[in-house]
Amino acid sequence: MSGQRVRFAGAAGALIARDLRLALRRSGDTLQPLGFFVVVTALFPLALDPQLSLLRDIAPAALWVGALLSSLLALDLLFREDAQDGALEQLALCGLPFQGLLLAKTAVHWLLTGLPLVLIAPLAATALGAPYEAIPGILAALLLGTIALSLIGAVGAGLTMSLKRNGSLLALLVLPLAVPVLIFGARATALAIAGEPLAAPLYLLAAITVLSATLAPWALAAAVRIGLE
Amino acid sequence: MDELTADNLQLWRGEQHVLRGICLAVAGGQCLQVTGANGAGKTTLLRALCGLVPLEHGRDIVDDPATFHGELNYLGHDNGLKADLTAAENLRYAAALRRRVQARDIAAALARTGVAEAAGQLLRRLSAGQRRRVALARLALTGGALWVLDEPGSNLDERGQALLVELIDGHLRSGGAAVVATHRTLDLPAAQLQSLTLQ
Numbered sequence: 001m002s003g004q005r006v007r008f009a010g011a012a013g014a015l016i017a018r019d020l021r022l023a024l025r026r027s028g029d030t031l032q033p034l035g036f037f038v039v040v041t042a043l044f045p046l047a048l049d050p051q052l053s054l055l056r057d058i059a060p061a062a063l064w065v066g067a068l069l070s071s072l073l074a075l076d077l078l079f080r081e082d083a084q085d086g087a088l089e090q091l092a093l094c095g096l097p098f099q100g101l102l103l104a105k106t107a108v109h110w111l112l113t114g115l116p117l118v119l120i121a122p123l124a125a126t127a128l129g130a131p132y133e134a135i136p137g138i139l140a141a142l143l144l145g146t147i148a149l150s151l152i153g154a155v156g157a158g159l160t161m162s163l164k165r166n167g168s169l170l171a172l173l174v175l176p177l178a179v180p181v182l183i184f185g186a187r188a189t190a191l192a193i194a195g196e197p198l199a200a201p202l203y204l205l206a207a208i209t210v211l212s213a214t215l216a217p218w219a220l221a222a223a224v225r226i227g228l229e
Numbered sequence: 230m231d232e233l234t235a236d237n238l239q240l241w242r243g244e245q246h247v248l249r250g251i252c253l254a255v256a257g258g259q260c261l262q263v264t265g266a267n268g269a270g271k272t273t274l275l276r277a278l279c280g281l282v283p284l285e286h287g288r289d290i291v292d293d294p295a296t297f298h299g300e301l302n303y304l305g306h307d308n309g310l311k312a313d314l315t316a317a318e319n320l321r322y323a324a325a326l327r328r329r330v331q332a333r334d335i336a337a338a339l340a341r342t343g344v345a346e347a348a349g350q351l352l353r354r355l356s357a358g359q360r361r362r363v364a365l366a367r368l369a370l371t372g373g374a375l376w377v378l379d380e381p382g383s384n385l386d387e388r389g390q391a392l393l394v395e396l397i398d399g400h401l402r403s404g405g406a407a408v409v410a411t412h413r414t415l416d417l418p419a420a421q422l423q424s425l426t427l428q
Contacts, residue, residue, distance in 0.1 A: 007328075010325055010329075011325055011326045011327075013325075014321075014322050014325030014326065015322070015326075017322075018311070018314070018318075018322045021314065021318070022311060022313050022314065025313045026313065084307070085307050085308070085309060085310065085311065085312065086305050086306070086307030086308060086309035086310075087309045087310070087311060089281065089303060089305055089307070089309060090303070090309040090323065090326070091326070092281065093279055093280075093281070093301055093302075093303050094326040094327060095300070095301070095327070096326065225281075228281055229276075229281065229282050229283070
């Protein structure tokens with residue numbers, strides 16, 4: 001049994017390394033979501049009156065809508081290419097738990113869209129007038145929220161991977177499911193900026209993340225298997 | 230490995246009855262050659278045997294993925310190789326999914342299928358036939374008791390076809406089994422070869 005576990009760890013590691021290497025070779029595509037997030041959050045201060053109070057009011061919405069949309073940008077490609085060149089079939093038939101391997105691919109999506117976004121968030125939040133004391137709270141919320149967004153989004157990407165044109169369908173599938181993440185994430189961010197305790201929305205956000213990490217792999221495997229037929 | 234058996238396999242695709250009562254049994258050391266006109270359902274049968282297409286009726290041993298899938302090596306129409314990785318990187322990844330191999334095993338597998346010089350080249354720079362040879366190198370490298378090959382000779386030149394038969398022959402000699410969908414008759418000893426023609 002432990003031999004199987006070691007084999008799975010090796011395979012998942014190789015899969016993550018392969019996808020990161022591919023992402024590195026197409027750095028233009030890879031940087032798009034981050035660039036999108038930076039530009040969207042930077043446009044708000046330009047479009048609004050330069051009043052700090054106004055900026056602080058819209059900062060949570062700007063950060064979270066930006067995060068949601070930039071996570072959606074890279075989603076379309078998550079499984080599509082692997083489905084087209086047969087790599088996904090090889091993955092399904094290698095004898096290792098398919099859910100786990102797809103979860104590893106989802107982890108790559110987070111590493112390439114979620115993590116850079118969390119790292120750049122202090123800058124974006126400051127540009128939107130958030131005080132320095134609010135940064136840790138905002139980072140915690142974004143860290144939890146982007147993980148949930150990647151997991152929810154991956155299920156949508158799995159369902160639509162075999163369709164020829166799925167851009168808007170993917171958004172229609174994923175965005176409603178991501179609404180709870182948006183609500184609690186933005187609430188936590190607003191409380192952090194106001195300097196109030198933000199434990200309650202943060203806990204709910206963590207609950208959503210744990211729930212999606214528990215359920216998404218199975219939904220994802222089922223969706224991808226349908227797409228492979 | 231055990232025998233791969235299927236009894237009265239049925240498969241519908243919407244209104245279309247694709248597989249009608251297919252029976253087959255392939256033991257270790259044997260190769261089942263599946264022939265049939267275009268659209269006869271060869272690919273569907275192979276994918277059904279792999280468990281990629283769910284079956285509505287019929288019994289086979291494929292329904293136990295835990296014991297069987299690790300021993301299954303499938304090569305479909307698509308090679309399952311990444312265009313933006315080199316041949317060696319592709320093989321290293323494929324091997325990591327199954328078992329530990331040394332760098333020299335990878336080089337040896339590529340040399341065996343005649344694409345040694347492609348090891349450091351991106352797959353997208355190779356021709357379709359060379360890419361097929363890299364996929365065959367993966368097959369030789371990762372092994373497995375049951376090979377399921379869908380038109381493995383597509384895009385291959387005459388020497389490539391001979392190499393393919395040689396690979397399958399070596400696999401059968403070591404006790405493995407193979408199911409091969411093909412338009413060309415495989416040049417294997419009659420004792421090892423079974424034939425199934427789909428209508």
